[in-house]
Each structure stands twice: as C-alpha cells, then as structure tokens.
Amino acid sequence: MxxxxxxxxxxxxxxxxxxxxxxxxxxxxxxxxxxxxxxxxxxxxxxxxxxxxxxxxxxxxxxxxxxxxxxxxxxxxxxxxxxxxxxxxxxxxxxxxxxxxxxxxxxxxxxxxxxxxxxxxxxxxxxxxxxxxxEYPKGEYLDRIVVKDRHKINIIPASDVRFIESMDDYVMIYTQNGRHMKQQTMKYFESALDPKNFIRIHRSYIVKVDEINEIQQYEKESYIVILHDKTKLKVSKNGYKNLKDILNF
CATH class of the missing domain: 3.40.50.2300 (Response regulator)
Incomplete structure (x- = not known):
C-alpha cells in the first residue's frame, strides 16, 4: 500500500x-x-x-x-x-x-x-x-528582500539596502536600520538587484551606488570605497573596473 x-x-x-x-x-x-x-x-x-x-x-x-x-x-x-x-x-x-x-x-x-x-x-x-x-536570475529586478529572523519575517525594500557582505553560505544585508542575515548567494543578488543601483565591488561585497562617498587608493592598484557613514570596503580589480564603468571616471 x-x-x-x-x-x-x-x-x-x-x-x-x-x-x-x-x-x-x-x-x-x-x-x-x-x-x-x-x-x-x-x-x-x-x-x-x-x-x-x-x-x-x-x-x-x-x-x-x-x-x-x-x-x-x-x-x-x-x-x-x-x-x-x-x-x-x-x-x-x-x-x-x-x-x-x-x-x-x-x-x-x-x-x-x-x-x-x-x-x-x-x-x-x-x-x-x-x-x-x-541559480535562477530574475527577469525583473527585486524591489524587496524577505528575511526570516527567528520567528519574525522582515520585508526590506531594496532601496533601504546599503551594502551586502558575503558570509560563506549566507549574506549579511546592511540597511539604514540594522543588518539581516539571509541564506542566499552573492551571485543571486548580483543578478537580482538592479545594476544601475547596485554594484559588485569585490567577491565579498555588493554596494548601493548612492552609498559611495569616496574611492581611495591605499596601495599600488589596491582601492577601497568609503561610504557616507565612513564604512570602508575593499575593492577588487574587477570591482574597480565595475566602478569605473558605472561612475564614468
């Protein structure tokens, strides 16, 4: 049976x-x-x-x-x-x-x-x-991200995201009001967030373009971005190229 x-x-x-x-x-x-x-x-x-x-x-x-x-x-x-x-x-x-x-x-x-x-x-x-x-890249870009935090579900507008940091099988999503961990890949967010507003600057970081205050060189061919709240994030060679492409410098 x-x-x-x-x-x-x-x-x-x-x-x-x-x-x-x-x-x-x-x-x-x-x-x-x-x-x-x-x-x-x-x-x-x-x-x-x-x-x-x-x-x-x-x-x-x-x-x-x-x-x-x-x-x-x-x-x-x-x-x-x-x-x-x-x-x-x-x-x-x-x-x-x-x-x-x-x-x-x-x-x-x-x-x-x-x-x-x-x-x-x-x-x-x-x-x-x-x-x-x-694995699935969305045909239209995310306008919000849903995150489970123990017994609570948070709905985060994409416009509130400041930057995303890779943490092994998870990502940490930083917003104006705090941070949220989600089991998801950086590759997913790279394809799911609007590339006009978000940019992959390093294998560990995706950052909102409007959050970038300054790009600084700290060694030969090594750069960091400094956000409006003084947070410093590393920039890879590919990330620097992405920055040049989107910011036209």
Missing amino acids: QEKLKTIIVEDEELARNLLKTFLKEIETIELVAECENGFEGVKMINELKPDLVFLDIQMPKITGFEMLELLDHKPHIIFATAYDQYAIKAFEYNAADYLLKPYSRERLKEAIEKVAERIESEGSVSDVAEKMS
Whole structure:
C-alpha cells in the first residue's frame, strides 16, 4: 500500500482552498495536515510539520509564493496553483513538481499528484527547490528582500539596502536600520538587484551606488570605497573596473 503524502495548502482565497480540499478528499494517497491563508503561516507550518507536498498559490498578500519558498528550512515538493500563466516558466525554473492554472479539473489535479509521487519515488521526499532558486536570475529586478529572523519575517525594500557582505553560505544585508542575515548567494543578488543601483565591488561585497562617498587608493592598484557613514570596503580589480564603468571616471 502506498504511503500517504503529507500535504499542506497555502492559498489566500477561501473558495480556492475549499475547492482544492474537496478534490483532495477524493484522493486516497493524500493526507491534508494543514491549510494556510498566507505565506507567513505557510513558512511556520511547513517548517513545523515537514510535509511531502505543498500546494502553493503565487500571488498572495504580504509575501508571494516565490518569496515564501526562500524562507523554508524544510524543502517539500511544490505544486504551484495560480490564475496567472505568466509565472509558469519561473515555476519550472524553480523545479516545481507541477503548475496548475486555475480553474483546473479533478483529472488535472490527479495528474499533478501522480507526478509528485513519481518524483518522490525516484528522488526522495526532499525537493531541491531552494538550490534551483539560488541559480535562477530574475527577469525583473527585486524591489524587496524577505528575511526570516527567528520567528519574525522582515520585508526590506531594496532601496533601504546599503551594502551586502558575503558570509560563506549566507549574506549579511546592511540597511539604514540594522543588518539581516539571509541564506542566499552573492551571485543571486548580483543578478537580482538592479545594476544601475547596485554594484559588485569585490567577491565579498555588493554596494548601493548612492552609498559611495569616496574611492581611495591605499596601495599600488589596491582601492577601497568609503561610504557616507565612513564604512570602508575593499575593492577588487574587477570591482574597480565595475566602478569605473558605472561612475564614468
């Protein structure tokens, strides 16, 4: 007998949640363990209950489905469900198990669940969705960054970021009001932040252009940038070239 898939629904529309629950009741291989109205609840319940499968809406208030995925410690298999087909390519880039375009039929839902069951059988119960996300450069630039700090989720406008520092598998994001650690790569932020506003000056630093007050030479062919608050950051040879290109000196 096939083991049941522990399943969570993350969907802000009550009608859509109720319809999905009705469909799932008919599928013996599904054990629905929680339903969540928004991404904040979704993060908490997924990390606590460690489901095999999550049905995830993309367009939700507070944080989007894609932003929610960045905050997960437990990585379940994902079936995106949305009324907007423009997200389909991005969903598959994130290695989603499937993508349901609302309204969908019982048959289409069963087909998606079968795909998940096959994937779990061949790849195991943990998805590689987080790794895929860190490789995926967004077609449009980030206007905000979502960070989990213990039990709190912070939404940081990109315009508030002063600079980002690499810390092994994490980055430290410095803002006017403090700093926040996030498990993400510098490569991701280099491609995800608008290059007109943010510049990679060193393998360890991405800095907001408007924060730069001065560029100083301190050894032959070695430079530092000094920010408005007197913070000093190293500049690599490539970083110096990037500075010259964007600041036209």
